[in-house]
Amino acid sequence: MNEQSPRKLTINILRYDPHVKGDKPHVDTFEIEEAPGMTLFIVLNDIREHHDASLKFDFVCRAGICGSCGMLINGRPGLACSTLTSKLPDVINLAPLPVFELIGDLSVYNGKWMRGMNERLETWIHQKEKEMRDINRIEEPMDPDLSEEIYELDRCIECGCCVAGCGTLQMNENFVGAVGLNKIARYRLDPRDEREDADYYELIGDEDGVFGCMTLLGCEDVCPKKLPLQSKIAYLRRQMVKIGLTKDIHKCDCLEHDEEY
Amino acid sequence: MSKLHHSRIPAYLDVTQSVTGLLLALFIVAHIIFEASILLGPGAMEKMTLFFEGYYLFGERHPIIITILGIIISALFLVHAALAIRKIPSTWHQYRTFRKHMKRFRHDDTTLWMVQVVTGFAMFYLGSVHIYMMMANPSKIGPYLSAQRVVEGWMWPLYLALLFCVVLHAFIGLYRLALKWGWFEGSNYRQSRRIMKRIMRAAILIYIVIGLASLGTYVSIGLDAGQKRIEKAQQ
Ligand code: SF4
Ligand code: SF4
Ligand code: FES
Numbered sequence: 147m148n149e150q151s152p153r154k155l156t157i158n159i160l161r162y163d164p165h166v167k168g169d170k171p172h173v174d175t176f177e178i179e180e181a182p183g184m185t186l187f188i189v190l191n192d193i194r195e196h197h198d199a200s201l202k203f204d205f206v207c208r209a210g211i212c213g214s215c216g217m218l219i220n221g222r223p224g225l226a227c228s229t230l231t232s233k234l235p236d237v238i239n240l241a242p243l244p245v246f247e248l249i250g251d252l253s254v255y256n257g258k259w260m261r262g263m264n265e266r267l268e269t270w271i272h273q274k275e276k277e278m279r280d281i282n283r284i285e286e287p288m289d290p291d292l293s294e295e296i297y298e299l300d301r302c303i304e305c306g307c308c309v310a311g312c313g314t315l316q317m318n319e320n321f322v323g324a325v326g327l328n329k330i331a332r333y334r335l336d337p338r339d340e341r342e343d344a345d346y347y348e349l350i351g352d353e354d355g356v357f358g359c360m361t362l363l364g365c366e367d368v369c370p371k372k373l374p375l376q377s378k379i380a381y382l383r384r385q386m387v388k389i390g391l392t393k394d395i396h397k398c399d400c401l402e403h404d405e406e407y
Numbered sequence: 408m409s410k411l412h413h414s415r416i417p418a419y420l421d422v423t424q425s426v427t428g429l430l431l432a433l434f435i436v437a438h439i440i441f442e443a444s445i446l447l448g449p450g451a452m453e454k455m456t457l458f459f460e461g462y463y464l465f466g467e468r469h470p471i472i473i474t475i476l477g478i479i480i481s482a483l484f485l486v487h488a489a490l491a492i493r494k495i496p497s498t499w500h501q502y503r504t505f506r507k508h509m510k511r512f513r514h515d516d517t518t519l520w521m522v523q524v525v526t527g528f529a530m531f532y533l534g535s536v537h538i539y540m541m542m543a544n545p546s547k548i549g550p551y552l553s554a555q556r557v558v559e560g561w562m563w564p565l566y567l568a569l570l571f572c573v574v575l576h577a578f579i580g581l582y583r584l585a586l587k588w589g590w591f592e593g594s595n596y597r598q599s600r601r602i603m604k605r606i607m608r609a610a611i612l613i614y615i616v617i618g619l620a621s622l623g624t625y626v627s628i629g630l631d632a633g634q635k636r637i638e639k640a641q642q
Pocket of ligand 1 (some may be wrong): 226301302303304305308324325371373375382
C-alpha cells in the first residue's frame with residue numbers, strides 16, 4: 147500500500163475580541179497534521195487543546211444541524227463541522243462571518259440577528275380565529291406533497307451562511323436576506339397560515355425585502371442545507387409583484403395582528 | 408416591530424427595471440446581428456439600411472424612422488439607467504464593502520454583477536454618444552458612410568469599447584433576469600441555471616466575435632475608401 151505522509155495544514159485564523167480593551171484584529175497561524183476524515187471542527191478543537199486555549203469558536207451539534215459553526219472558510223461562508231479538510235488546500239484561512247455581531251475570534255452572535263429577522267417577519271403561523279389556536283383541536287390533514295415542500299424549506303438551520311454570502315446585505319444591513327425570504331415562502335405555502343399576499347407584501351414588499359435582492363445568488367451557492375433559495379426568492383418576487391401591481395395595498399383586508407401572538 | 412411602508416412603488420420599479428432591461432437587451436441582440444449584415448457585403452448592409460428607413464414599405468427612404476427608434480431606445484436607456492442606479496453602491500463605504508466581499512468570496516455571480524455595474528457605467532458615456540449620433544444623423548447610415556464614420560470620424564475605439572460593454576451587459580443581464588423571475592426553471596432549477604450560464608457564456612463569445620468581425624469590416628471598407636480618395640486626389 148502506498149503510505150503517504152499526512153499533509154501539514156497551515157491554519158490562519160483571524161483573531162479579535164471586541165470585548166478585550168486594546169485588542170487589535172490580527173492573524174494567528176497554526177500548523178496541524180492532517181488526519182483521515184478530519185473536519186474543521188476537529189482542527190479547531192485540536193488548536194484549542196494543544197496550541198491556544200483562548201481561541202473562541204462555536205459548535206453544538208457538530209453534525210450540520212444547529213447552525214452555530216458558520217464561518218468564512220477561505221473566504222466562503224460554510225459550516226466548519228461539515229467541512230472536510232481533505233476538500234481544502236494546504237493553507238486554510240478562517241474568519242468570522244461578516245454582518246453579524248462579533249463575540250470574539252470565530253464566534254458571532256447570529257442568533258441575535260436571526261431573532262430580529264424572525265420578529266420582523268413574524269415567522270409563525272397566523273390564524274384569525276381564536277378556536278383555531280385551541281391546542282386540543284385536531285389538526286386538519288395536509289397534502290403530503292405540500293407538507294414535504296413546506297418542510298423542505300423548514301430545514302433552514304439559521305446558520306447565517308446565506309446572510310454572509312449576500313452582497314446586498316453587505317451594503318444594506320436592513321435587507322432581510324435569503325433566510326428571511328425563505329421563511330416567508332415557507333409560511334406562504336402553509337395553508338394553516340391565513341396571511342394573504344398583501345400581508346406578506348407589507349413585510350417584504352420593499353427594498354429591504356424581496357425587491358432589494360440583486361440576484362447575486364451567493365445565498366443559493368453557500369447554503370449548507372441546499373435549500374432552493376434561488377427558486378423561492380423568484381417565486382416570492384412574482385407573488386409580490388402580482389400583489390403590488392394589482393391590489394390596492396392600502397385598502398387590503400389585511401389580517402389584524404393582535405397582541406396575542 | 409417597525410411597520411414597513413405599504414407602497415406599491417418598489418414593485419413597479421422592480422418590474423420596470425426588468426422590462427426596460429429586457430427590451431434593451433433584445434434590441435442589442437438584434438442590432439448587432441443587423442450590423443453584421445456588412446459581413447455579407449456592402450449590398451446586404453445597404454438593403455438592411457433601406458429596410459429600416461422604410462423604403463420597402465413606403466417606396467422611399469425615411470431616415471426619420473431611425474431617429475424615432477433612437478428616441479425610443481434613449482428613453483428606455485434613461486429609465487433603465489435611472490432605476491439601476493438605485494442598486495449600485497452609492498457611497499464609497501458601500502463600494503468598498505462590496506469590493507471586499509467580492510474579492511474575499513470569489514463567487515462567479517457576485518463578480519458578474521460588478522461587471523454589470525462597470526459596463527453599465529461605461530455605457531452612460533459610450534452609449535449616449537452613439538445613440539445621439541445616430542439620432543442626429545440618421546441619413547448617414549450605410550455601408551460606406553458608416554465605414555467613413557468608423558475610420559475617419561475616429562469612432563472605432565468608441566465602438567470597440569461599446570461592443571464589449573454592451574454584449575457583456577446584455578447577456579449577463581438576460582441571465583440574471585431569468586433567474587430573478589424564475590423563468591425557464593423547469594423541474595430542476597439548478598440544472599437550468601447551469602445551462603443558462605453556459606448559454607450566456609457562449610452568447611457573449613459569439614457576439615463579441617461577430618461584433619469584432621463587423622467592426623473590422625467597416626474599418627477595412629473605411630480605409631479602402633480613404634485610400635481611393637487619396638489616390639483620386641493625387642491623379
Ligand atoms: S437558508 Fe441555508 S444558509 Fe441560510 S441560514 Fe438557512 S441553512 Fe443557513
Ligand atoms: S440572491 Fe438575493 S438574497 Fe441571495 S445572495 Fe443574492 S442578493 Fe442576497
Ligand atoms: S456544530 Fe452544529 S452545525 Fe456545525
